[in-house]
Amino acid sequence: MSHTAHIRSHRKPRSRTASTIAMRAGVAGGILSTVAVAGASAAANAAEPVTQTLELPTLTADLSAQVAQSAEATQLAAANYQLQAERDAAAAAAAKEAAKDLAAAKKAEARKKAAEEARQAAAERAARDSQRTTLAAAADTGSGSVSTSTSTSASTATGSAAAVIDFVRAQVGDAYVSGGTGPNSWDCSGLVQAAFRQVGIDLPRVSQDQSTAGTQVSLDNLQPGDILYWGGAGSAYHVAVYVGGGMFVGAQNPSTGVVEKPLSYDPPSGAVRVL
Template sequence: MSHTAHIRSHRKPRRSASTIAMRAGVAGGVLSTLAVAGASGSANAAEPVTQTLELPTLTADLAAQVAQSADVTQQAAASYELQAERDAAAARAAKQAEADLAEAKKKAEEEKKKKAEEAARKAAAERASRTAERATLSASVDTGSSDSSGSSVSSSSATGSAAAVIAFVQAQVGDAYVTGGTGPNSWDCSGLVQAAFKQVNIDLPRVSQSQSTAGTQVSLDNLQPGDILYWGGAGSAYHVGVYVGDGMFVGAQNSSTGVVQAPLSYDPPSGAVRVL
């Protein structure tokens, strides 16, 4: 073996044929590019330069903004739709409320009409009852009635102030009875008595309790035309009338009979006072 067999050679390694060819191709490409660039430069020097605009690139931020805008638009549409539904519901509710009000008014009118008809029937029945009562009393007077002692009675022969009081109360026979009534076509018991004595300039208290003590107490066996009859206790009477003579009295009795002329036996009084 040679003494130089293990010594590395200082000669450069030979390049392979493929490496040489690749380098040659690269060099050729560079030269070609330079040639084209030179030619292009010459051509550009002769032709006008045309400016071009580049469109913006859709970045991630712009895409997010677009998506957000779409969400806002969708939310606004949903809000408008919800508001439209609410408006429609409110309109339906208002229409229903109007219909309910009209129905309530209709029912109220029908109920009012029904009550008016019922009141009219009741009033007609009361008038018929009073007419029948007056007819009965008139027949009793015409055929002759008895006072509490059983003697026959005839028309009163009162004179003066008593005659004026009696004429007034008899003129009101047939009028209606109304609580608190003081005429001219409706009365309560004390209102009729007060108005009758006012005809002869005597001012009586307004209520029956006071009228029952307004004059001198007299016995029912010693009555005179024009005496005030009362029912209940003196000072606590609940009803008054006027004695017209011959065992008869006139009084505003109640809402069923109105003002009547009747015998004492029809409704016997408790006592009497004399103011004439």
């Protein structure tokens, strides 16, 4: 324990003097007055509206130039878009017009081709009718030699000619089919080619070439086994085999098939001999 623990303090108790108290009271009063004045000022400020003024930036010459350039660029872009749209529309219209012109040209070409084919068919029919008339007149007057010479030849056909004739006659009644080469359906050149193949003769496949495959012979001097053709030599559209006696065998058309008919039924234009 400290050696001073039980020693009384010699300090005298403080006594509040009147001046001290008065000073503290004055300070407190000043504070309260300040608070009151501040409150009144805040209330007055709260009652009055506050107005704030904003200053806009001044439009300078540089800013005006930038605005003008932006507007000009916008107008230029709009003009370019309009021009491109007009060009696209013009291109589409031109393409449509070209398509119409092409279609019209194709139609005109098709009509021209059809007319040419019709004229060619008419010319071929006229030639066949003329030949038929000539043969009929010759038969009536007895001046023609087709029936006379062929009837004699029919009875004397032998060898390869007989084999060819036997083959084509065996196919009478078969169907006609374009491109047919047998054994039960034929077209005209397919039948002729197959008949001559029986005797070791390899003929061309189509009638145009078969019409020039041998030696040209007169229709007044036909022999059994001769190849008859319709149309021009080298441009024939049909062929058949002369079997003698004024008769021929051929694959005529889809309606008749393979038939044996007299020459007057469909007079040929010419003939070639390969045997």
